[in-house]
Amino acid sequence: MSTNAAGSATTTTATAPTPVDYTALARAARAAGRAMQTASLATRNAALTALKQHLATHRDEIARANAANLAEARTMVASGSLSESTFKRLDLMGDKDAKWHALLEGVDDVVGLPDPTNKVTLATKLDDGLELYRVTCPIGVLLIIFEARPEVVVQISALAIKSGNAVILKGGKEASATLRALHAQVQAALVSVNLPRDAVTLIEGRDAVQALLDQDKYIDVVIPRGSASLVRHIKDSTRIPVLGHADGLCSIYVDAEADVDMAARIAVDAKTNYPAACNAAETLLVNEKVVASGGWAKVIAPALLNAGVTLKCDDVTLAALRTNPTTATAITRGQAVPATPEDFDTEFLSLTIAVRVVADVHAAMAHIHDHGSGHTEAIVTANAETAETFLRGVDAAGAYWNASTRFADGFRYGFGAEIGVSTNKTHARGPVGLEGLVIYKYRVVGKGQTVAEYAAGSGGRKYLHEPIVVTEAVQKRFSH
Amino acid sequence: MSTNAAGSATTTTATAPTPVDYTALARAARAAGRAMQTASLATRNAALTALKQHLATHRDEIARANAANLAEARTMVASGSLSESTFKRLDLMGDKDAKWHALLEGVDDVVGLPDPTNKVTLATKLDDGLELYRVTCPIGVLLIIFEARPEVVVQISALAIKSGNAVILKGGKEASATLRALHAQVQAALVSVNLPRDAVTLIEGRDAVQALLDQDKYIDVVIPRGSASLVRHIKDSTRIPVLGHADGLCSIYVDAEADVDMAARIAVDAKTNYPAACNAAETLLVNEKVVASGGWAKVIAPALLNAGVTLKCDDVTLAALRTNPTTATAITRGQAVPATPEDFDTEFLSLTIAVRVVADVHAAMAHIHDHGSGHTEAIVTANAETAETFLRGVDAAGAYWNASTRFADGFRYGFGAEIGVSTNKTHARGPVGLEGLVIYKYRVVGKGQTVAEYAAGSGGRKYLHEPIVVTEAVQKRFSH
Missing domain, CATH: 3.40.605.10 (Aldehyde Dehydrogenase; Chain A, domain 1)
Structure with missing residues (x-):
């Protein structure tokens, strides 16, 4: 051809x-x-x-x-x-x-x-x-x-x-x-x-x-x-490997030990900075203690409402809004409404977020694993151990601690370029830069060796399997 | 569940x-x-x-x-x-x-x-x-x-x-x-x-x-x-990514500047050491100068015939066998026969090899790209530049210089284990060890940062994108 x-x-x-x-x-x-x-x-x-x-x-x-x-x-x-x-x-x-x-x-x-x-x-x-x-x-x-x-x-x-x-x-x-x-x-x-x-x-x-x-x-x-x-x-429609993501259903979990002002700041950024982006937050999971303490109704919810966000809440988080006059009016004017089960599987791509109460970090991860898309999930907490549980356990391309999900981006990661974002579990995951466009080959360089010489029990040669230090000089032989 | x-x-x-x-x-x-x-x-x-x-x-x-x-x-x-x-x-x-x-x-x-x-x-x-x-x-x-x-x-x-x-x-x-x-x-x-x-x-x-x-x-x-x-x-039958190889159609190219004794040794090992293996050689590409010099008919072919290999030859390599009494008798007894076009697309998995003359390393690579399976391809040559052309240009999981294709194996590579061999172009290629069973996730650890603070033209914060040296202490924080 x-x-x-x-x-x-x-x-x-x-x-x-x-x-x-x-x-x-x-x-x-x-x-x-x-x-x-x-x-x-x-x-x-x-x-x-x-x-x-x-x-x-x-x-x-x-x-x-x-x-x-x-x-x-x-x-x-x-x-x-x-x-x-x-x-x-x-x-x-x-x-x-x-x-x-x-x-x-x-x-x-x-x-x-x-x-x-x-x-x-x-x-x-x-x-x-x-x-x-x-x-x-x-x-x-x-x-x-x-x-x-x-x-x-x-x-x-x-x-x-x-x-x-x-x-x-x-x-x-x-x-x-x-x-x-x-x-x-x-x-x-x-x-x-x-x-x-x-x-x-x-x-x-x-x-x-x-x-x-x-x-x-x-x-x-x-x-x-x-x-x-x-x-x-x-x-x-194809047998060819597909690199990409179908959905970006990102969640933020506000832990019992979260700084609620920080949680509000992160939630507002993740939801409103660019709602149509795949790394925008679609679900907010609030620890029951944050609901009980008023952190939800007095700090986080007002911040989201002020930013023009519509809240689709489960029973507990909606009831909490009724306890605060400011947020109660949001229910009256329809800016805070009861969530349907489908809302927790929806990528709104708009100024709408689904809100649900959870008992702890494990319940938050269980929700994310049932409903998330494996894109980017964030925890807000001051407890390093809880954060580690989340960062290690959550099955997603991005696991964030005290930062907005909107950072999930090839340019923000410093890759200098982005081919796309992958939620695949093979080859490349997360924001994909130039490294996602390469694979490798194995080069073997010998002097005429045969495997028969190395056969077990033949009394022949043995494999050394010694690492070769890749100095700049070694690398240079392969550069081109 | x-x-x-x-x-x-x-x-x-x-x-x-x-x-x-x-x-x-x-x-x-x-x-x-x-x-x-x-x-x-x-x-x-x-x-x-x-x-x-x-x-x-x-x-x-x-x-x-x-x-x-x-x-x-x-x-x-x-x-x-x-x-x-x-x-x-x-x-x-x-x-x-x-x-x-x-x-x-x-x-x-x-x-x-x-x-x-x-x-x-x-x-x-x-x-x-x-x-x-x-x-x-x-x-x-x-x-x-x-x-x-x-x-x-x-x-x-x-x-x-x-x-x-x-x-x-x-x-x-x-x-x-x-x-x-x-x-x-x-x-x-x-x-x-x-x-x-x-x-x-x-x-x-x-x-x-x-x-x-x-x-x-x-x-x-x-x-x-x-x-x-x-x-x-x-x-x-599936949309799930498949890791593996369907065929192992490996070739050996004997260059004009090959040590023909070495070529014979490698060809015999690659064909006969374990003919049913995917890394066994199925095709031998012989430079026309090696045919003209007698290296094919007097050294390589006799070695393969002695090892019990049946040769399926193109016109030129078959004609050359007639010039040497020893190899001519192989034709008489049916151990050297004319190749059909299909032979060059066949994984024999037995003591049979297809043989074809080629003009140079480029013709050899063109043949491999048309007929090979991207598993492992070897060149035998004393010329480092020709070898480099082949090693860089040949599109396969393994590119070998003066070594038997049979080395393509996780244990021989020192991986300590082998999941399988992949001819995929994504995720893992060649012998796949434990590294082929992992992917990665991105962890971001912050103090409540939002992307809005880093917006271009906002007079706000700027990304540093400085590499962090991964010392043992850093690595240890992630080990578990």
Whole structure:
């Protein structure tokens, strides 16, 4: 499969009804991925530098494509078939080009990140002259499905190039002209440094996604970035490993020994800082002693109500609100209502939180394990032992002590980039940076050894299994 | 879901036609897994020590169960419905109890392995008083499907207990009495140290497997250990991540600059040391210069023929055999035959190898990428640069230079144990030891911080993102 064949296949998707050979397209991505595996860090970084330049040079062309998408989208907003927030996310040159400049700077940032590949993570002398090295390497071919924000094409391409992977991208229909304009510059940048253009392929249409989800021979991982229903649909439709999270149902447990002012501050931040985010809190679990002491009705609830949050409370926490005149009025005006059982399984993504009383940290964890999504769970307590019980026992990608769940984010963690957030229990969990896009291979270097020489009872050679210290000099032999 | 309920569910599978509630069984495993996550290393090791003692104490009872299985199997061998090799693998007390003692010592070895959990693999000061730690932890619930060898129950249980995971085990029907006898001692050992007996569950029957493959809410990873067709069937039947390899189609490339004596030695070892193993060589790629020089017909081919190997050759390598009287007779007697195209996609698992001429290292890699299974690939060459091209460029779990592919094995790598071999591109690749049974969680420890304080342009706090040196003292805070 040549580079050109796949390139034309891609173009065909966008412009003509000729059926696209998605097997050929995936196979071309695989071949490009193998070429990327051998590209030096210097070449990969040069591609990124070229990408930034190509984007800057073609700013007006891209802005025109984006304006065309926006014009169409504007009529859709008017007719009610597109939300105002989706429209806003579509605008690539928003805030007087501030978004655009941030995008270009983001490419520069990726150049500055350390190479996630060619890192020696294990080195063992099996015997004199027989050495084992475990070395990180690119996964191969990624399929990324995203919605709305067209700049994802540039961000993900940059991360794929940096990590030596090939990527197939599928964005939203309403951004298609912008996506094509950005993608053209990504491919131009690749070609300018003699990397294969098929290392980044853009596809369009739902049929394309379905066809590619069958290509488990050529595609190594699927990363859906979007709604929970999108992620669930993808997981149900493919044998390819899926990296991502369907839900972000995060909880905060306010322990008996919590500083209730701190608990109120954390709850307000976790709920209101960005309610649509997957790391926003959806459930508040309040220790019964905090209810009994008034910490709930006099401090935490008023803070949430003041921040405009609607409280969906179980019997005990609702009854407590009636004891305080301020919070009692919230019930009267409908800002504090009885919770239904479903509320504790709901990702509200809005200024609403479900509230329930619990007896202790174990009851809190039991609730989280029954209802949570394994994303990020926080405890507020002054008791280090209780905190340790929670941090060790809670089964989630993030276990937090006295901090807002909103910190669960690749940039806040200092990864310099985020591919997405994973609630998987294999490969990568939590915010995923460049390290999530690599795997490793074992290199064995010998002098002609055979295993027969090491057979038990043969009186032959014995394995040493001595660790090799990975000095900078050793690492340098693998860097590239 | 109580421990007893799942325990009785398991028993029911084995003895009565009452339908088993596999959702309840999987949920019980999940609950047990969560309890295992908080078990200290001392408790987990105590369970292993108890396991060894329980097995030793109940040796005769287990031997009787095994004898019953063997008696049934003997009649099946006589009637031709069971192979002699499967029969041999069934014998737990073989070689005058040597196998049994090796099994008990294997449990001791696992006690001696380092704890794969609670290891700090990343530590970052996000800000003063706001710290991020990435700490390894058990995956959760494993489903292991294996064939024939009953001792796998003990080996896998030991690895699951050590790594803090719960495991559901399904073995072969012909070993069922032995499996139940071993499993009873595993559960007795768990209970003796107050760990949940549901941490290790034994199931029987194909229906059980199919029902559990649907339990993606409670089971985190499936590890099939058996035939390629078993692995493929599992991969096609579940949304749960599958760790394993369907095929082991390993190749050896003999470069133009190879020491042909070394190449012959490696090829003979890789093909004949244990032909049924997944790391045995199935294809030999010979550089055209090695054919032209006679290295193939005079050194490598004779060595393989002497070792009893049948050669399935392409035109060029077969023609070369005619030029040497010794190898020409191999053609006459049918030990060297023309290869069909399918031979290069075949895992022979016997004393047969496919042979093909290639122009250079790039052609060799292209052949491997078209036909290989990504397991282990070797190059024989004296040229370090050619070797580096191969080691970096070949897309496989193992990339070998001047060594037999048969070294691809967890014990030979020094892992002390092997769960299986993976040709996946995510999570774990190559021989998988205890490290393959863990994932990590992110712990954030703060003093009540909110992300709003760190908002860009707010004039507020800034992230420091300073690495925290993981000293022994830091690590010790997380050990348990």
